[in-house]
Amino acid sequence: MLFQEHVYKFMFAALQEAEKAVELNEVPIGAVVVHQNKIIGRGFNQVEMLKDATAHAEMLAITAASDHLQSKFLDKCDLYVTLEPCVMCCGAILLSRINNIYFGIQEPKFGAAGSLFNILESGKYNHRPNVFSGIYADESKLLVENFFLKKKKRD
Numbered sequence: 001m002l003f004q005e006h007v008y009k010f011m012f013a014a015l016q017e018a019e020k021a022v023e024l025n026e027v028p029i030g031a032v033v034v035h036q037n038k039i040i041g042r043g044f045n046q047v048e049m050l051k052d053a054t055a056h057a058e059m060l061a062i063t064a065a066s067d068h069l070q071s072k073f074l075d076k077c078d079l080y081v082t083l084e085p086c087v088m089c090c091g092a093i094l095l096s097r098i099n100n101i102y103f104g105i106q107e108p109k110f111g112a113a114g115s116l117f118n119i120l121e122s123g124k125y126n127h128r129p130n131v132f133s134g135i136y137a138d139e140s141k142l143l144v145e146n147f148f149l150k151k152k153k154r155d
Contacts, residue, residue: 003135007080007102010034011135014080014104017044017057018143024049028143031057031081033065033074033098040077041065057081058089062096074098082140084111084133090119093129100130104140 010032017030021044033041043060047053058081065074078100084107085093093101106115113120113131120131 003102003132006037007132007135010039010078010080011082011102011104013039013042014057014082015136015139015143017042017061018082018140021045021057022143022147028147029057029081029083031061031079033061033077033079035065035069035074035077040068054088056086056089058085059092062092062098066096072096078102080135082136083107083144084113084115085120086110087112087117087119090117093120094125094127097127098129100132102132102135104133104135105137105144106133 013032014030017032018028021030022028026045026048030044032039041061041064043057043064045057046055046060058079065077066072073096075097077098079093079098080102082104084103090112101113101120103113108115120129
C-alpha cells in the first residue's frame with residue numbers, strides 16, 4: 001500500500017528517534033506525534049537509561065504532545081512509531097484518543113495492534129483509531145535486527 005508523502009516524512013522522523021535510542025544502547029524504537037502537519041511530541045525508548053519499564057517511545061511522545069497541547073486528548077493527532085505498540089502503549093493511545101496510528105513492523109512478542117492482540121481495532125472501547133502498518137518496515141526491521149545482533153556479540 002502506498003501512502004501520502006507526509007506519512008513517509010513523519011515515519012522517517014520516528015526512525016531518526018529510534019537511531020537516538022541505538023546511540024544510548026536502548027532498543028531502537030522511535031515515535032512522533034503529529035498535529036496539523038507538525039511534530040508536537042517525540043520519543044525514543046529510554047527504559048534502560050531511566051530504569052523505567054514505562055519509558056517507551058510512544059509513551060514519551062504522547063506525554064510531550066499532551067504537554068504541548070495542554071490536553072489529555074490528542075484526537076486531532078497521529079502517532080508514527082517504528083514498532084507495533086504493546087498493550088501499555090495501546091492503552092495510552094486509546095485513552096489519549098489519538099486518531100491515526102502508523103507503525104513500521106509487527107512485534108510478535110508484545111504487539112497489541114495486530115500481532116498478539118488487536119486492542120486498537122477490537123471495537124470494545126469508546127475510541128477506535130485507524131491503524132496502518134508497514135511504513136518503512138525494512139528500515140525499522142534492520143534497526144532492530146542490527147541492535148540485537150550487536151547486543152548478542154557483546155554478551
